[in-house]
Amino acid sequence: MEVGRKMANMLGTEHDLNFKETELCLGLPGGIAVVAAGNETESSSSPKINGKRGFSETVDLKLNLQSKESTMDLNKNLDDNGSKEKSGSAKDPAKPPAKAQVVGWPPVRSYRKNIMANQKNSSEESGNSGAALVKVSMDGAPYLRKVDLKMYKSYQELSDALAKMFSSFTMGNYGPQGMIDFMNESKLMDLLNSSDYVPSYEDKDGDWMLVGDVPWQMFVDSCKRLRIMKGSEAIGLAPRAMEKCKSRA
Amino acid sequence: MAEQMSDDDERQQSPPSDLDFTSNKARTCIVTGSVSGHTEFQSLYPDQVLENVLENVLHFLTSRRDRNSASLVCKSWYRVEALTRSELFIGNCYAVSPARATARFTRVRALHLKGRPRFADFNLMPPDWGAHFNPWVLAFAKACPWLEKVYLKRMSVTDDDLATLAESFLGFKELVLVCCDGFGTSGLAIFISKCRQLKVLDLIESEVSDDETDWISCFPEGESHLESLIFDCVECPINFEALERLVARSPSLKKLRLNRYVSIGQLYRLMVQAPQLTHLGTGSFSPSEVAGQGDQEPDYVTTFAACKSLVCLSGFREIIPDYLPAIYPICANLTSLNFSYANITAEQLKPIISNCHKLQVFWVLDSICDEGLKAVAATCKELRELRVFPVDAREDSDGPVSEVGFQAISEGCRKLQSILYFCQRMTNAAVIAMSRNCPDLVVFRLCIMGRHRPDHVTGEPMDDGFGAIVMNCKKLTRLAVSGLLTDKAFDYIGRYGKLVRTLSVAFAGDSDMALKYVLEGCPQLQKLEIRDSPFGDAALCSGLHHYYNMRFLWMSSCRLTHQGCQQIARAMPRLVVEVIRSADEEEVYDRVQTLYMYRSLEGPRNDAPKFVTIL
Numbered sequence: 001m002e003v004g005r006k007m008a009n010m011l012g013t014e015h016d017l018n019f020k021e022t023e024l025c026l027g028l029p030g031g032i033a034v035v036a037a038g039n040e041t042e043s044s045s046s047p048k049i050n051g052k053r054g055f056s057e058t059v060d061l062k063l064n065l066q067s068k069e070s071t072m073d074l075n076k077n078l079d080d081n082g083s084k085e086k087s088g089s090a091k092d093p094a095k096p097p098a099k100a101q102v103v104g105w106p107p108v109r110s111y112r113k114n115i116m117a118n119q120k121n122s123s124e125e126s127g128n129s130g131a132a133l134v135k136v137s138m139d140g141a142p143y144l145r146k147v148d149l150k151m152y153k154s155y156q157e158l159s160d161a162l163a164k165m166f167s168s169f170t171m172g173n174y175g176p177q178g179m180i181d182f183m184n185e186s187k188l189m190d191l192l193n194s195s196d197y198v199p200s201y202e203d204k205d206g207d208w209m210l211v212g213d214v215p216w217q218m219f220v221d222s223c224k225r226l227r228i229m230k231g232s233e234a235i236g237l238a239p240r241a242m243e244k245c246k247s248r249a
Numbered sequence: 250m251a252e253q254m255s256d257d258d259e260r261q262q263s264p265p266s267d268l269d270f271t272s273n274k275a276r277t278c279i280v281t282g283s284v285s286g287h288t289e290f291q292s293l294y295p296d297q298v299l300e301n302v303l304e305n306v307l308h309f310l311t312s313r314r315d316r317n318s319a320s321l322v323c324k325s326w327y328r329v330e331a332l333t334r335s336e337l338f339i340g341n342c343y344a345v346s347p348a349r350a351t352a353r354f355t356r357v358r359a360l361h362l363k364g365r366p367r368f369a370d371f372n373l374m375p376p377d378w379g380a381h382f383n384p385w386v387l388a389f390a391k392a393c394p395w396l397e398k399v400y401l402k403r404m405s406v407t408d409d410d411l412a413t414l415a416e417s418f419l420g421f422k423e424l425v426l427v428c429c430d431g432f433g434t435s436g437l438a439i440f441i442s443k444c445r446q447l448k449v450l451d452l453i454e455s456e457v458s459d460d461e462t463d464w465i466s467c468f469p470e471g472e473s474h475l476e477s478l479i480f481d482c483v484e485c486p487i488n489f490e491a492l493e494r495l496v497a498r499s500p501s502l503k504k505l506r507l508n509r510y511v512s513i514g515q516l517y518r519l520m521v522q523a524p525q526l527t528h529l530g531t532g533s534f535s536p537s538e539v540a541g542q543g544d545q546e547p548d549y550v551t552t553f554a555a556c557k558s559l560v561c562l563s564g565f566r567e568i569i570p571d572y573l574p575a576i577y578p579i580c581a582n583l584t585s586l587n588f589s590y591a592n593i594t595a596e597q598l599k600p601i602i603s604n605c606h607k608l609q610v611f612w613v614l615d616s617i618c619d620e621g622l623k624a625v626a627a628t629c630k631e632l633r634e635l636r637v638f639p640v641d642a643r644e645d646s647d648g649p650v651s652e653v654g655f656q657a658i659s660e661g662c663r664k665l666q667s668i669l670y671f672c673q674r675m676t677n678a679a680v681i682a683m684s685r686n687c688p689d690l691v692v693f694r695l696c697i698m699g700r701h702r703p704d705h706v707t708g709e710p711m712d713d714g715f716g717a718i719v720m721n722c723k724k725l726t727r728l729a730v731s732g733l734l735t736d737k738a739f740d741y742i743g744r745y746g747k748l749v750r751t752l753s754v755a756f757a758g759d760s761d762m763a764l765k766y767v768l769e770g771c772p773q774l775q776k777l778e779i780r781d782s783p784f785g786d787a788a789l790c791s792g793l794h795h796y797y798n799m800r801f802l803w804m805s806s807c808r809l810t811h812q813g814c815q816q817i818a819r820a821m822p823r824l825v826v827e828v829i830r831s832a833d834e835e836e837v838y839d840r841v842q843t844l845y846m847y848r849s850l851e852g853p854r855n856d857a858p859k860f861v862t863i864l
Contacts (some may be wrong), residue, residue, distance in 0.1 A: 020674065104368070105698075105700070106642050106671060106696055111482070112642075167383060
């Protein structure tokens with residue numbers, strides 16, 4: 001355990017535990033006796049160590065405290081315990097260095113820590129916490145676009161965004177949800193026979209599907225790229241869509 | 250939840266009666282006025298009657314504390330109490346040997362053992378320190394074959410031990426392992442296949458090694474007596490079809506907590522089979538990867554609604570928040586909800602919690618922020634226990650919860666009895682407010698994650714806050730302190746914490762006085778665990794009058810020396826004084842890294858590893 005080794009080393013080399021330069025203020029910040037540093041914004045240092053300070057003093061001292069805490073390490077434990085007088089040391093309030101993590105602190109069981117770490121890892125792997133950028137192509141458009149599916153919470157929002165990107169991509173016969181209405185066989189056939197555009201996507205398995213079938217989150221997880229094609233071209237996808245329609249009816 | 254069985258539910262254990270047992274002659278009870286009562290032969294009949302009466306009466310005595318007291322009355326009562334004690338609780342497995350325990354208590358049905366000290370959970374001790382179940386199972390197998398229940402916490406259990414358990418105790422019914430390790434799925438398989446009467450198998454926060462054995466399939470065929478099956482800590486996939494069949498043939502099953510390898514679709518199938526469940530751990534609460542696109546989603550809402558007895562909900566190990574609405578129907582019935590593995594926001598929490606009017610126990614992650622806590626405070630007026638865990642358990646991480654949420658809880662949940670709160674910032678004012686608003690507090694554990702962090706508004710130490718807690722919460726038995734604390738805080742604890750039994754201290758105090766205040770001031774102190782605080786040998790000596798009344802004392806990274814510890818060991822022969830080195834520390838320096846000492850009737854244990862020195 002690193003902590004133990006560190007402490008042990010200290011003890012092996014020095015008996016006089018007088019680490020003044022690393023000694024840090026434990027008492028109330030008003031008790032900075034001697035080493036009033038130039039860096040501190042605090043102008044007056046109160047001679048009373050345990051006295052309470054007014055609020056205005058604390059405001060100035062906030063930064064100081066931060067930096068002190070952040071550089072505090074276990075050396076603090078080796079302070080001379082006889083003296084209650086705490087002298088503060090000048091620390092650069094500007095940039096506190098990152099703390100070394102102490103063994104077993106905060107006291108969260110490794111069981112729980114492991115679970116949270118695993119959750120974080122798997123969500124990073126599947127891109128849940130990052131962006132879900134997918135290419136969007138539209139038939140007839142000169143170049144492709146990219147959208148971050150995580151920016152949207154529903155198919156409606158995605159439709160709106162795509163409409164903005166590709167001005168000829170209109171809502172058309174999409175119905176109130178902005179999605180293809182699979183329940184209505186005739187509507188679907190109308191759509192696919194028209195020259196209106198229809199969004200389709202390639203999923204994890206490499207299949208091209210009509211957008212709107214699965215719950216939103218599932219779509220985000222499985223969509224690899226989007227293609228906005230003419231309804232008449234989407235007819236190739238339609239048999240699958242038609243089957244689904246029939247099975248739901 | 251079984252997690253609720255914390256140390257604070259225990260009644261105080263009086264010192265082992267063997268230590269205090271004095272000559273019995275003066276105290277033998279003789280009912281009749283027989284003249285020569287000194288020979289047992291003459292007074293046999295009245296004694297026998299008395300003992301029969303006593304036996305019948307003592308059967309009703311369930312409290313450990315009362316039983317310990319009763320056993321001290323006289324030899325006769327000692328004997329009868331020992332015969333009638335059916336539940337044996339041993340708070341430190343090294344305080345008494347298996348032989349002694351089985352010699353005294355011959356008719357034990359339930360054994361409850363605790364092993365490692367709690368700080369071992371935080372990697373403050375090398376593994377393989379001890380606390381082996383093996384000698385216990387062997388001793389009990391020989392002496393108490395009618396043992397039915399075993400409850401172990403922080404012990405090492407091997408596969409062989411599990412086999413012995415199943416083979417030696419024919420009527421074995423309940424096994425509960427909390428924070429245990431040393432066994433795997435193959436051990437489970439053997440245990441399950443041989444335990445025909447098994448009612449309860451609860452594995453809680455234990456480490457189970459994956460031997461790739463299909464243990465679920467090992468439950469015997471035919472109707473099962475299973476009432477509780479908890480395996481949410483088992484980190485390996487399970488045979489779902491076998492589980493489904495098991496649930497289908499377990500009509501008494503009330504508690505089922507699944508591991509994260511069970512998808513929400515599978516959960517649905519299980520719930521359909523078991524609408525009588527009272528405790529449910531949902532597993533992953535997300536769909537499996539192989540979700541058929543376009544497959545109709547099962548009607549989760551109706552299924553949850555059908556579980557009218559559901560009062561305790563946990564799991565959500567890989568939650569997809571979209572599915573949360575499924576639990577709406579049962580919120581109003583819930584008394585216990587564990588979201589502590591669900592990284593959800595306040596917005597996602599609100600629709601749930603606003604219906605949880607009966608909630609008494611709530612575990613949650615700090616991802617819900619102060620806003621989420623406010624929502625809890627607004628609805629959960631019956632809340633007794635709250636635990637807020639950090640998503641990011643590091644000292645310098647962002648703190649989504651603060652004194653704001655803390656104070657809101659204190660104002661909304663007046664019946665609060667137990668709180669565990671991890672945060673990055675806190676104020677004395679908020680803690681003082683809680684001490685006033687929640688006078689019923691029994692357990693107060695506040696962890697300000699940054700070491701030595703003062704009140705973040707005033708910059709002062711947190712002395713006054715914790716002082717108020719011990720002053721105003723008159724029922725307080727368990728306290729964990731944190732933040733910047735001077736000796737003053739400990740003065741308060743010693744002065745006002747008269748019922749405190751468990752105290753946890755880390756990175757606190759200025760001098761030996763702090764520890765002295767506590768050791769001299771807290772007569773009920775049983776368990777004291779301290780790390781990284783400036784307390785030395787003088788402070789240690791100030792507790793000599795009290796150590797036999799305590800279960801244990803843990804001090805790591807303090808200022809103890811070998812001489813100091815040696816002194817204690819010499820002064821107190823019934824105390825086992827262990828000095829534990831970290832595993833890679835080769836040389837022996839004067840400073841003691843870790844001291845763990847406990848009262849014991851047995852003297853130094855014979856299974857101590859190399860890194861432990863017993864003084």
